[in-house]
Amino acid sequence: MFTGLVEGLGEIQSLERRGPGMYLVVNSPLVADDAEIGDSISVNGCCLTIVELDGEAMAFELGDETIRRTTFGNHGVGDVVNLERSLRVGDRMGGHFVSGHIDGIGEVDQRIDDEEWSTFWFRVPPAMTRQMVSKGSIAIDGVSLTLVDVEDNRFSVMLIPHTLEVTTLGRKNDGDSVNLETDLLAKYAQKAVGNIG
Numbered sequence: 001m002f003t004g005l006v007e008g009l010g011e012i013q014s015l016e017r018r019g020p021g022m023y024l025v026v027n028s029p030l031v032a033d034d035a036e037i038g039d040s041i042s043v044n045g046c047c048l049t050i051v052e053l054d055g056e057a058m059a060f061e062l063g064d065e066t067i068r069r070t071t072f073g074n075h076g077v078g079d080v081v082n083l084e085r086s087l088r089v090g091d092r093m094g095g096h097f098v099s100g101h102i103d104g105i106g107e108v109d110q111r112i113d114d115e116e117w118s119t120f121w122f123r124v125p126p127a128m129t130r131q132m133v134s135k136g137s138i139a140i141d142g143v144s145l146t147l148v149d150v151e152d153n154r155f156s157v158m159l160i161p162h163t164l165e166v167t168t169l170g171r172k173n174d175g176d177s178v179n180l181e182t183d184l185l186a187k188y189a190q191k192a193v194g195n196i197g
Helices: 064-069 161-166 184-195
Strands: 008-018 021-027 040-043 046-054 057-062 080-085 104-114 117-123 137-140 143-150 154-159 177-182
Touching: 008 057, 021 064, 040 057, 117 161, 137 154, 177 184
Parallel strands: none
Antiparallel strands: 008 021, 008 080, 021 057, 040 046, 040 080, 046 057, 104 117, 104 177, 117 154, 137 143, 137 177, 143 154
16 A cells, blocks of 8 residues: 655666566665565556565566556656555555556646646546546556546646656656556445445
8 A cells, every 4th residue: 555655766777578467677776775575666656566676676577467557568768657665554644545556547638837837637538537526636657646627538637846846747748648546435435336226
């Protein structure tokens, strides 16, 4: 479980196909510092398990399901990713409950910059917006954000200068893809309401 508060950025050192999956190596001095094999790390919002450690480099194995549901198939060596270590019992909850299980991919539909601030509109399948409400929570590439407006096939968020600077979202432009995780409580509510009657 994660909070959606990015701890730092990592750089992809290698990303190669292995059978039906991928082998990903990410370099991050901060996150690798106290990491151990078997730890869960949020990499651009996706919960991945460390399978090897070599100094500041952490290796992960991605299955076919992960590749299909995320943007990892579009990444390459040198790309930067958001990283967060898993939540520990007793840690402060500054964002919202983020499972690290990606629901789907969204696309930047429009970026509106206002001095150092930005409003982003993301285009998504209508099935995802049914799990969103204005002022609710969304995780975009692992970043916990508040929904501003929600339409049938897109939604908006406003990003403060700090978020634009310390996460990969500040590098996004129209047409770029992102990993999305809708709010966990919204999923359960939708399931419960759908089963009534």
